[in-house]
Amino acid sequence: MADDNKPAGPDLTKGVSPADFVDGKLLGHVGDDPVLLVQLGSEVVAIDALCSHYHGPLAEGLVVDQTVRCPWHHACFDLRTGEALRAPALSALSLWQVEQGKDKIVVRGRREAPKPVRKRANGAPDKIVIVGGGAAGFAAAEMLRREGFSGAITMLSNDGAAPVDRPNLSKDYLAGSAPDDWMPLRPDNFYVDNDIDLRLETTVAAVDPKGRRVTLANGDTVPFDRLLLATGAEPVRLDVPGASQPHVHTLRSFADSRAIIAGAADAKRALVIGASFIGLEVAASLRARGLEVHVVAPEQRPMERVLGAEMGDFVRALHEQHGVVFHLKDTVAKIDGKHATLKSGSSFDAGLVVVGVGVRPRLALAEQAGLAVDRGVTVDAYLQTSAPNVFAAGDIARWPDPHSGQSIRVEHWVVAERQGQAAARNMLGQRERYKAVPFFWSQHYDVPINYVGHAEKWDEIKIDGSIASRDCLLQYRLNGRTLAVASIYRDVASLEAEVAMERETARRLRRNARLGN
Ligand SMILES: Cc1cc2nc3c(=O)[nH]c(=O)nc-3n(C[C@H](O)[C@H](O)[C@H](O)COP(=O)(O)OP(=O)(O)OC[C@H]3O[C@@H](n4cnc5c(N)ncnc54)[C@H](O)[C@@H]3O)c2cc1C
Ligand code: FES
Numbered sequence: 001m002a003d004d005n006k007p008a009g010p011d012l013t014k015g016v017s018p019a020d021f022v023d024g025k026l027l028g029h030v031g032d033d034p035v036l037l038v039q040l041g042s043e044v045v046a047i048d049a050l051c052s053h054y055h056g057p058l059a060e061g062l063v064v065d066q067t068v069r070c071p072w073h074h075a076c077f078d079l080r081t082g083e084a085l086r087a088p089a090l091s092a093l094s095l096w097q098v099e100q101g102k103d104k105i106v107v108r109g110r111r112e113a114p115k116p117v118r119k120r121a122n123g124a125p126d127k128i129v130i131v132g133g134g135a136a137g138f139a140a141a142e143m144l145r146r147e148g149f150s151g152a153i154t155m156l157s158n159d160g161a162a163p164v165d166r167p168n169l170s171k172d173y174l175a176g177s178a179p180d181d182w183m184p185l186r187p188d189n190f191y192v193d194n195d196i197d198l199r200l201e202t203t204v205a206a207v208d209p210k211g212r213r214v215t216l217a218n219g220d221t222v223p224f225d226r227l228l229l230a231t232g233a234e235p236v237r238l239d240v241p242g243a244s245q246p247h248v249h250t251l252r253s254f255a256d257s258r259a260i261i262a263g264a265a266d267a268k269r270a271l272v273i274g275a276s277f278i279g280l281e282v283a284a285s286l287r288a289r290g291l292e293v294h295v296v297a298p299e300q301r302p303m304e305r306v307l308g309a310e311m312g313d314f315v316r317a318l319h320e321q322h323g324v325v326f327h328l329k330d331t332v333a334k335i336d337g338k339h340a341t342l343k344s345g346s347s348f349d350a351g352l353v354v355v356g357v358g359v360r361p362r363l364a365l366a367e368q369a370g371l372a373v374d375r376g377v378t379v380d381a382y383l384q385t386s387a388p389n390v391f392a393a394g395d396i397a398r399w400p401d402p403h404s405g406q407s408i409r410v411e412h413w414v415v416a417e418r419q420g421q422a423a424a425r426n427m428l429g430q431r432e433r434y435k436a437v438p439f440f441w442s443q444h445y446d447v448p449i450n451y452v453g454h455a456e457k458w459d460e461i462k463i464d465g466s467i468a469s470r471d472c473l474l475q476y477r478l479n480g481r482t483l484a485v486a487s488i489y490r491d492v493a494s495l496e497a498e499v500a501m502e503r504e505t506a507r508r509l510r511r512n513a514r515l516g517n
Contacts, residue, residue, distance in 0.1 A: 007034040012046070012096075012107035027059035030107055035096050037105065038063055038079055045079050046096035046107050053089040062495040071491030072448070073414060074439050074498060082113045086436070087139055087417030090185070118148055124428050125225030126151045129214060131204045131365065132230030133157025135166060135413050136394030138185050139420030140228050140427075145194045147428055153196045154222055156214070158203040161254040162188060167413050169257040170278050171443050174285035176261075183254060207369035209387035226389050226427040229366060229377060230420060233359035233395040233411055238273060242335030248353040251278060260354060264289050267351030271340050273332050275302035277442045279356030280315065283324050284444050286352070294350065295319070296327040296342060307449070307486055308458075311474060314467045318444055359411060361396040374398060376409035381433045383423040391427055393419035402435050403505045404454045404483060412440035435509065437501045450491070452498045453484030465490065473497070 007029030010016050016037070020026055024039040027049055034049035036058050047068065049058050056072035063069075067085060069076045075089030082093040097108040128144060130137045133155055141155050157163075163185045165173075172178035191198040203217035213223045235250035237243065247267075249260050260282070264270065270286045272279050275297035283293045299305070301312030302319075316326060330344045341347040361376050372378040372386035376398030383391050383399060394416035398409040415438050422434045442449045447470055455476035465472035473490040475482045475497075482501075487494040 007032060009034075012037070012105075015104040015106040017103060018044075018105065024063060025059055027057075028107070030096065030109070035107055036068070037098070037107070038068060040066060040079060044098050044100050044105050046098050047077065047079060047082060048093040048096075051075055051077075051089055052084060052091040052093055060491060062492055062499070064495075064499055069495050069498075071495065073441050073450075074452075074495065078116065080114065081116045083116045087421060088414050090139065090142055090417075119425075119430050122429060124149065124151070127223060127225045128153050128228070128427055129222055129224035129226075130155045130228045130230060131207070131214065132228075132232060132394070133159050133163045133198065133200065134230060134232045134394065135163075135416035136230035136232075136397075136420035136423070137228065138163035139417040140230065140393065140424040141194075141196050142186075143421040143424035144428070145196070147425060149424075149428055151225075153194075154224075155191075155196055155198045156202045156204050156216070156222070157198070157200055159253055159255075160201050162186075162191070162198060162200065164254045166252075167441075169254065170251060170281035170285060172285075174257055174260060174282060175288035176285075177288070204365060207365050207390070209369055209371070209390050212389060224389070226391065228420070228423050228427065229371075229385070229390060229392040229396060230394045230416070231362040231365060231396055232416075233361050235355065236358045236360055238332070238355045238357060240332055240334050242337075242340075243355070245335065245337075245353075247338065247351060248335060248355065250355050251282060252359075260352070261289075263352040264291055267291060269294065269348070269350045270352040270354065271296065271332070271348075271350035272354050272356060273297070274356035274358070275299060275326070275328070276356045276358060277303070279354070280319060280444060281442065282354050282356060283319060284322065286354075287322050287324060291352070292325075293323070294325045294327060294348065296330055296332055296340075298329060298331050300329055302326075302328075307451075308461045308474065308476070310461065310463060310467055311449075311486060315444060315449075318447060322445055359395070361409065363396060366392065366396065374407075378407075381435075382426045382431060383419055383434050384426065391423040393423045399434060401438070401454060402433075402509055403437050403501050405508075406454075406456075408438075408454055410438050410440075410454065412438055414439045433509075435502075435505055437498050437505065439498065447488060449486060449488055450494045451484060451486045452494055453482070453501055455483035458483060464493075 009028035012028040026037040036049040051070040056070040061071045076086035082095045094110045095113045097111040099106045164183045204214050205217045206215040213221045269292040272283045272295045304312035330342045333343045338349045366377040377392040377396045379399045395411045401408045418436045425432045438454050458476040460477045462475040470488045473487040473493045476484040485497040
């Protein structure tokens with residue numbers, strides 16, 4: 001958008017010249033609606049210019065084949081149908097009618113999009129049960145209906161709130177800049193309108209894969225033909241005296257975020273235990289609420305294990321510039337009332353304490369059901385567990401990631417949603433290999449960090465640009481191969497790295513198939 005709040009670029013109803021396109025794209029508007037023109041060979045298509053996730057500017061994204069990818073969190077839209085092909089966007093974009101002359105291209109009103117072509121599989125189930133009302137569970141339910149599944153969908157969640165935008169719980173919502181009504185992934189009527197039987201505050205106590213039913217904590221049973229386990233992860237609790245007091249919080253649910261906000265209203269100083277992504281996002285949000293914030297963590301540098309020393313130093317300096325006080329290489333020994341004592345001996349009062357020391361996948365149901373478990377629920381390339389009618393997705397799933405060549409389990413929003421979508425198609429019998437390259441983002445004040453790929457260790461970090469200037473792309477390399485990239489304000493390069501990793505993965509899978517692996 002331009003400064004005066006008028007949409008940027010030319011009025012497309014008056015026409016533009018093919019010569020005005022840059023890199024095959026042109027941003028303009030129809031009335032107040034920003035519209036993106038994209039050249040696909042000799043044809044020009046027009047699509048809404050803002051991503052349906054958080055309104056990222058698609059004009060600054062990347063066109064790949066017949067799709068456009070969002071620069072902010074790598075959603076992907078079909079330019080022929082407008083469909084949101086890849087999470088985190090879940091809603092389609094409008095297509096616009098284009099009149100294409102030799103020297104002039106004019107855009108008229110919105111046009112009806114052709115229906116996406118759907119695969120049909122034999123032996124579709126009648127009843128699908130989803131355990132979990134989070135990223136993976138919601139994305140699966142939404143995709144089942146998108147795919148035209150007309151059987152029963154029952155979604156069981158022990159949360160009191162319908163699926164919410166969990167990443168926002170530590171960011172804008174906690175900072176006070178996102179209102180409550182931004183948080184639900186869909187309004188309540190979505191579930192009724194789509195005949196999804198969403199049961200909140202409903203705990204699943206046991207799963208019987210052979211008998212094909214789940215048992216609820218109240219003793220009721222729910223039968224299934226296919227089951228998706230998407231129970232997510234549980235914050236690790238702190239094991240020190242005083243950690244169970246009411247002003248000591250963890251953060252996973254909407255209710256947790258609200259409780260922290262309520263606590264922040266009465267506190268002057270906050271203690272954040274753990275310099276994790278969530279811990280530091282909480283620190284930034286509490287600074288935005290005007291609290292003095294102290295972060296205590298055992299490591300030398302925040303986020304070094306995932307992002308490396310240079311990025312860790314940058315993140316620390318960024319938070320210090322915003323007034324956060326770090327107590328690194330230290331831990332909390334006890335919390336006596338509001339008085340926290342560190343192992344080093346220093347101590348201070350904090351009216352609000354937030355513990356962000358990591359999460360554990362919720363594996364109890366999978367273990368009880370006798371599914372194969374190995375630091376996560378073991379799934380195959382189709383997200384199927386060791387029981388044929390049971391699938392798993394999201395934070396609990398350990399899957400064979402074809403890019404890294406390892407079995408991995410990650411805790412990323414976009415991965416959970418994409419796995420939920422792939423599991424939905426596979427529960428319908430489509431046999432879609434899950435091969436999306438992992439992606440996550442984190443936001444600290446006005447600095448977004450995007451990460452593509454998966455690197456548990458590396459022997460080199462190649463830095464392009466300047467981290468301090470917030471204009472950089474870091475490649476995490478092992479034996480000369482790029483396993484992952486992290487970036488700040490290098491969105492196109494980050495998307496290009498994702499495409500390169502996808503193509504490398506496709507080559508690897510083709511080679512393995514030739515070799516019969
Ligand atoms: C505050 C916060 C900020 C985050 N920010 C980011 C970010 O910026 N970027 C990023 O990539 N990732 C982020 N994440 C991580 C991301 O949210 C998770 O990876 C994602 O939510 C995992 O999805 P999931 O469906 O596996 O689990 P969840 O979203 O946790 O959903 C699990 C669901 O299962 C339900 N459940 C569990 N056990 C049972 C049971 N026995 N019976 C019934 N229901 C049950 C829970 O109530 C919940 O509804 C953040 C996480 C948090 C907490
Ligand atoms: S704004 Fe487009 S993916 Fe988030």
